[in-house]
Amino acid sequence: MKKQLHPGARWLFRLQIFWVIIFLTIFLGSIIIPLSINSSIKTGSNQFVKIIYGFILLFVLIAMLGEIWVRMAYNRWFYEFTETNLKQDRGVIWKTYSNVPYERIQNVDIRRGIIARILGFSSIFIQTAGYSVNARGINSSAEGYIPAVGVEEAERIRDFIIKKIAKKKTNQGL
Numbered sequence: 422m423k424k425q426l427h428p429g430a431r432w433l434f435r436l437q438i439f440w441v442i443i444f445l446t447i448f449l450g451s452i453i454i455p456l457s458i459n460s461s462i463k464t465g466s467n468q469f470v471k472i473i474y475g476f477i478l479l480f481v482l483i484a485m486l487g488e489i490w491v492r493m494a495y496n497r498w499f500y501e502f503t504e505t506n507l508k509q510d511r512g513v514i515w516k517t518y519s520n521v522p523y524e525r526i527q528n529v530d531i532r533r534g535i536i537a538r539i540l541g542f543s544s545i546f547i548q549t550a551g552y553s554v555n556a557r558g559i560n561s562s563a564e565g566y567i568p569a570v571g572v573e574e575a576e577r578i579r580d581f582i583i584k585k586i587a588k589k590k591t592n593q594g595l
Contacts, residue, residue, distance in 0.1 A: 423499040423510075429540030430498070430569030434491040436536065442487045446480045453479070500567050502581065507547065507565050521565040523585040525549040530563070531575045543575035544568050547582065 454475035490513065498511040507521040530546040537543060547565030570578065 423501045424570075426495060426498050426500075426567070427540075427542035427569040427571050427574075429537065429542040431491055431495050432536060432540055433569055434494050435487075438487045438491060442480070442483050445483050446476065449483075450476045450479045498568075502578070507582075509565070509567075519564075521547055521549060523582065525551075526565075526582060526586055529579045529582050531579055533572070537569070541572060542569040543572050545570060545575055545578055 454472055493513045494511075497513055497516075499509070501508045506523060509517070509519045509521075511517050526547055526549055528548040530548070532544045532546065533542075534544075545565070545567040546563035547567075549564040567578075
């Protein structure tokens with residue numbers, strides 16, 4: 422059965438997109454606002470106030486689009502543990518479907534940053550043999566990455582995977 426992320430993941434996604442919002446506001450504002458002010462110059466008008474209002478309006482519009490993106494990303498991130506692997510599907514525009522076979526798993530890490538501790542969730546990093554790509558911009562070599570699950574759920578997931586790994590090793594005679 423597919424499971425969705427912890428509701429606190431929305432705040433994690435918001436923090437990740439915050440810098441994009443700031444960058445877009447400054448970049449687009451520095452291009453669009455001067456053009457719109459120069460085309461509507463009237464004598465005696467306060468250009469500085471127009472620039473400030475323009476940046477505020479642009480920031481609000483981009484932040485609203487960012488919030489829509491966060492909600493769509495949260496509603497489209499699922500994970501499922503089957504008998505043989507971890508299945509993940511995520512993505513808003515470009516969907517990513519990944520499978521992490523239990524037989525390749527080397528280690529399971531549970532991390533709780535300050536935001537995660539405040540909101541009551543954990544991030545799970547599942548390292549596999551031979552995988553070395555960054556997971557969602559986080560400096561890690563985790564093929565399986567679940568950004569936000571409840572604290573108790575994270576412990577259950579780790580125990581479940583550790584049992585699968587131990588079972589694999591006993592079946593191989595190690």
